[in-house]
Amino acid sequence: MNILIVHAHPEAQSFTTALKSTAQQSFEQQGHQVEISDLYMMKFNPVASQDDFTELNQPEYFNYALEQRNALKQNHLAADIEIEIEKVKRADLVIFTFPLYWTSVPAILKGWIDRVFVSGLFYGGKRFYNHGGMAGKKAMLCFTLGGRDYMFGENSIHGPIEQYLSPIQRGTLAYAGFEVLPPFIAYHVPYISQKDRQDILVDFEKYLKHLDELQPLKFPVLENFDEKMQPLN
Structure with missing residues (x-):
């Protein structure tokens, strides 16, 4: 299996970076191929x-998504x-x-998504959810936060963590066609021993070794499209 880890933390000694390194080592030990996009280190x-395009299709009025589609066809992406x-x-x-x-x-990760998830490949036209451009691939979040686990839930002070994650898990990854695996969450990290x-880290390594046993998150499945809708090539 080929795995891409997109890492967004500015500190090489951080616990988030330790999670990234644990994932890389665990997957490599299992015989998988791993690539890393360390966004801060790359100065992404x-x-x-x-500037994301070597040539603009409509320079008189800039529409980012439309320029992405054209640049994808014409090989004009940065x-x-x-x-x-x-x-x-x-x-x-x-x-x-x-x-x-x-x-x-983090903003640097949001910007990576904005620039890399190009219209005409990841989404656009009939490309969304189970028909998204990344259908057949899987994605997963692994993140740290300061709050305690009991602070998140239907009747807890912060509300359900799923609400926080919906814009990226549903509105981004699932929308682009990824099968989204349940996230691994490290709570209260700045304050624990x-x-x-x-x-x-030990729990995370075990988690990664049993990914095949995880049930993907459930999102809408589109069975039929309006016949008037035409796909964007």
């Missing part, structure tokens, strides 16, 4: 702009975007490792 540019797209294409499983920032992903952190 998260800003979607006209080189850094092309490199990341090829990594995703090679991957059977994409894992995102990051700290939860304000109930979401080193032993507790080590126990989480």
Whole structure:
């Protein structure tokens, strides 16, 4: 299996980075091929702009998604975007490792998604959910946060963690066609002991060794399309 880990943490000694390294070592020990996109180390540019295209199709009025579609056909995407797209294409499983920032992903990771998940390949036209461009691939979140596990739930102070994750798990990954595996969450990380952190890493390694046993998250399945809708080639 080919695995891509998209890592978003600025500190090489962080616990989030330890989770990334644990995943890499565990998969390699199992005989899988692993690629890493360490976004901070790469100094990845998260800003979607006209610079993402070597040539604009409609320079008089800039529409990012439409320019993505055209650039995909004409090979006009910026080189850094092309490199990341090829990594995703090679991957059977994409894992995102990051700290939860304000109930979401860090800006650098959001920018990676904005620029790499190009219209006309990942989504667009009839490409969404089970018909998305990444159908047949799997994706999973692995993240850290400061809150305790009991703070999240239907009647808890922060509410269900699933609500926080819906924009990326449903609105991004599932929408693009990925089969989304249940996330691995490391709670209260800044405040726990080193032993507790080590126990989480052990649990994570066990989690990764039994991915095939996990039931993917359930999202809408589209059986029929309006005949008037035409796919974008």
